[in-house]
Amino acid sequence: MLAEIKGLNEECGVFGVWGHKDAAQLTYYALHALQHRGQEGTGIVVNDGNTLKVVKGEGLVTEIFTADRMAELTGNTAIGHVRYATAGGGGYENVQPLLFHSQTGSLALAHNGNLVNANSLKHQLEAQGSIFQTSSDTEVLAHLIRRSGFPNMNDKVKNALSMLKGAYAYLILTETELMVALDPHGLRPLSLGCLGDAYVVASETCAFDVIGAEYIRDVEPGELLIINENGIKSEMFSVSSTKAICTMEYVYFSRPDSNIQGINVHTARKNMGKRLAMEAPIEADVVTGVPDSSISAAIGYAEESGIPYEMGLIKNKYVGRTFIQPSQSLREQGVKMKLSAVRGVVEGKRVVMVDDSIVRGTTSRRIVKMLKEAGATEVHVVISSPPIKNPCYYGIDTSSKEELIASDKSVEEIRQLIGADSLTFLSLEGMLVSLGQSEGTNGFCLGCFTGNYPTEIYPDTLQYYYQKG
Numbered sequence: 001m002l003a004e005i006k007g008l009n010e011e012c013g014v015f016g017v018w019g020h021k022d023a024a025q026l027t028y029y030a031l032h033a034l035q036h037r038g039q040e041g042t043g044i045v046v047n048d049g050n051t052l053k054v055v056k057g058e059g060l061v062t063e064i065f066t067a068d069r070m071a072e073l074t075g076n077t078a079i080g081h082v083r084y085a086t087a088g089g090g091g092y093e094n095v096q097p098l099l100f101h102s103q104t105g106s107l108a109l110a111h112n113g114n115l116v117n118a119n120s121l122k123h124q125l126e127a128q129g130s131i132f133q134t135s136s137d138t139e140v141l142a143h144l145i146r147r148s149g150f151p152n153m154n155d156k157v158k159n160a161l162s163m164l165k166g167a168y169a170y171l172i173l174t175e176t177e178l179m180v181a182l183d184p185h186g187l188r189p190l191s192l193g194c195l196g197d198a199y200v201v202a203s204e205t206c207a208f209d210v211i212g213a214e215y216i217r218d219v220e221p222g223e224l225l226i227i228n229e230n231g232i233k234s235e236m237f238s239v240s241s242t243k244a245i246c247t248m249e250y251v252y253f254s255r256p257d258s259n260i261q262g263i264n265v266h267t268a269r270k271n272m273g274k275r276l277a278m279e280a281p282i283e284a285d286v287v288t289g290v291p292d293s294s295i296s297a298a299i300g301y302a303e304e305s306g307i308p309y310e311m312g313l314i315k316n317k318y319v320g321r322t323f324i325q326p327s328q329s330l331r332e333q334g335v336k337m338k339l340s341a342v343r344g345v346v347e348g349k350r351v352v353m354v355d356d357s358i359v360r361g362t363t364s365r366r367i368v369k370m371l372k373e374a375g376a377t378e379v380h381v382v383i384s385s386p387p388i389k390n391p392c393y394y395g396i397d398t399s400s401k402e403e404l405i406a407s408d409k410s411v412e413e414i415r416q417l418i419g420a421d422s423l424t425f426l427s428l429e430g431m432l433v434s435l436g437q438s439e440g441t442n443g444f445c446l447g448c449f450t451g452n453y454p455t456e457i458y459p460d461t462l463q464y465y466y467q468k469g
Contacts, residue, residue, distance in 0.1 A: 012096070012112040012395065013037035013203040014190075016079040016171045018178045018227045020198035024073035027080040030200075030207035032061045036255060037112075037203060038084035041095035045108040045173055048075035052106040052173065054099045056081075058092055076198075077178060079171040081110040094136045097173070100146075105175055107145065111138040112203055113167035113188045114395035117458045121163065141170060153177065158224060158237040165455055167246075167394035169203065169219075178227040184238040185454045186221030186245055187394050187445055189260045199227050204258040218261055244445040244454040248396060250435060251385045252293050252356045261443075263435060266296045271434035272384040272426055273300025273354060280424035281305065282380045285349040288312030290356075290367060291339070297384035298354035307352060312345045312371065339367060347375030353420075357385050361405040364418040372419070381420040386428045387411070390451045 013034030017023045027044050042064050043056025055073055057064040061082065081096040097110040115121070118137035121144070126132070130143045144160035145153075157172060157179055167187035172179040180201050182190050193200045195213040202208060205215050219225065222238035246253075249260055256266035273296065287309045289298025302309035316338055351371055358364050368379045387406035401407045405414055415423035426434075428449060437443060447453040 012084060013082045013207075014079070014110045014112050014169060014171050014201075015081075015203070015207055016110070016173070016178055016180065016201045017195070018077050018199045020195060021076055023076050023078035023198075024070060026195070026200070026211045027078045028061065028065050028070065029210050030202060031080045031082050033207045033210040033255075034082050034203055035061055037253065038082040041083040041092075042081060043095050043097050043110075044073055044078055044080040045097045045099055045110075046073045046075035047077040047173060047175060050175070052099055052108050052175065054097060054108070056092075056095045056097070058095060077173065079108060079110045079173045079178070091135070093134045096136070096138060097171070098134065098136070098138055098142065100133075100142050102146065107142055108173040109138055109142055110171040111136075111141070112169040112190075112395065113183065114393060115140060115164055115168060116166035116393050116455060117164070118166075120458055140164070141172075145172075154179075154224075154226060154235070157181070158235070161224065161237045165458070171201065176228055180219060180225040180227070181237070182219045182221055182223055184222040185445070186243050186261075187454070189245065189249055189254065189258075190219040191259075192216045192219055192225065199232055201225070204254050204260070206255045206258040209257065215259070242454050243443050245443065246392075246394065246396070247385075247431065247435070247444045247446060248357075248392070248448065251431070253396070256293075256296050268435055269293075269296035269356075269384065270300035270303075272431060273297035273302075274304040275300075275430040275434050276354070276382050276384055276424065276426050277301045277304035279427060279430055280382050280422075282307075282352055282382070282422065283350065284352045284378070284380060286310040286312060286345060287352045287354060288345070289354045290363075291315035294354050294356045294384065297356065301352065301354050301382065305352075310342075310345045312342050312351060312353075312376075313367065314340045314342055316340065339370065341367075341370045341374035341376075343374040346371055349376055350378040350380070351376045352380050352382060354382050354384060356383070357388055358383055358405060358414065358418075359388060360403055361414060361418055364420070368419045378421040379419075380422045381415075381418065381424070383423075383425045385426055385431055386449045387414075387425050388448045390448050392448045393453065393457050394445070394447075396448075 015030040017026050024046050041058045042061050045054045055069050097108045099108045115137040118140050121140050125143045145156050148156035148159045150156045168183045169188040169190040170181040191205050193208045193213040193215045200213045222236050224235045224237045226233045250268040254265045258265050287302040287307045289295040371379045389407045
């Protein structure tokens with residue numbers, strides 16, 4: 001994926017396992033499968049039956065979990081996390097899972113999402129005497145649980161969760177239980193599976209495939225799963241009438257071999273490409289997709305249009321992690337490092353270039369230029385999602401509104417800026433139809449496209465994004 005140079009970054013990925021002798025090893029392989037969701041930091045916490053132990057660090061899964069460090073992680077229960085820094089920024093202290101010790105027991109947290117009322121809650125908790133160890137919004141839940149007046153852990157957790165607003169898929173590990181919670185709107189994906197007698201949970205089902213686990217079902221919005229030696233129990237801590245899974249999970253973030261809410265990601269993207277071909281018929285010689293997330297849509301466009309699909313762009317998989325460099329100049333250089341145009345495919349051809357989104361426009365401009373320098377006579381850009389005009393407040397870094405090129409520019413203005421011969425975005429209706437939604441918008445969050453968010457956005461959260469701009 002080109003998230004690191006497009007300014008569109010994954011949020012995080014979580015995985016948990018209860019009741020397997022190789023819990024840490026399974027978590028390692030699952031996190032590797034989820035690596036696309038975050039490359040800045042990773043960690044694993046295991047329960048050896050008596051204590052919780054953590055190994056974590058800034059870097060990729062294969063960098064942090066060496067053979068020696070994996071040997072430290074023994075136990076039949078574990079939770080793991082891969083991170084892209086959104087709220088709180090980077091730093092070792094913010095790498096998850098977060099582990100807390102107290103006289104009443106230990107608690108580990110892994111979180112995918114973003115709390116839109118985190119700062120408000122932090123101010124309240126600090127006024128009551130809490131001292132935060134990190135700048136991550138994830139830590140808020142630990143303080144709310146510890147300060148809850150309820151006598152048992154289940155009620156403490158449900159009470160704490162009821163105070164949170166925004167997107168969250170939480171894994172909560174203690175010495176005796178693994179608890180799994182999804183926000184009342186189901187903004188982030190989370191699935192339950194099994195491996196023999198063991199239970200597993202993951203942000204994406206591709207993690208189950210890697211370890212040989214069987215998918216059971218998706219975790220429901222507002223649901224709390226409690227897994228312990230007595231088995232698994234489901235309770236609802238909140239009921240929401242507005243289910244709103246993030247549409248960008250299908251467009252861009254999730255792996256094509258994952259299934260989310262019963263929809264295969266590859267199939268959804270292919271449908272978007274087919275719909276694009278219906279909405280934007282173009283006379284051209286070849287169709288090519290921007291690797292990797294746009295390949296499925298490009299195949300769909302080619303099938304529907306009858307124009308041959310070709311590998312006109314090649315991704316270099318062995319480039320260093322240039323996404324850690326924040327400057328625009330280095331971001332632009334990163335495009336050349338990560339992509340190459342195949343002259344033998346595009347020279348003298350009219351090219352349809354399929355991409356999943358346009359954020360700043362930098363990457364699109366560079367790729368169009370690259371294709372034309374390789375001899376393409378025309379480059380027609382088609383985007384398999386509507387224009388992104390608004391920030392995401394739920395854990396996806398789509399920058400401030402001021403940095404989103406579609407927030408204040410027309411399609412024609414964007415076309416001129418990126419140098420394309422034509423530019424077409426998939427319609428909102430076309431995207432929803434591709435996801436099996438024949439009427440209305442129920443079931444999906446469309447905030448980045450429409451500006452209509454499923455939750456209240458708190459003033460301090462708006463101020464944070466304003467300052468980013």
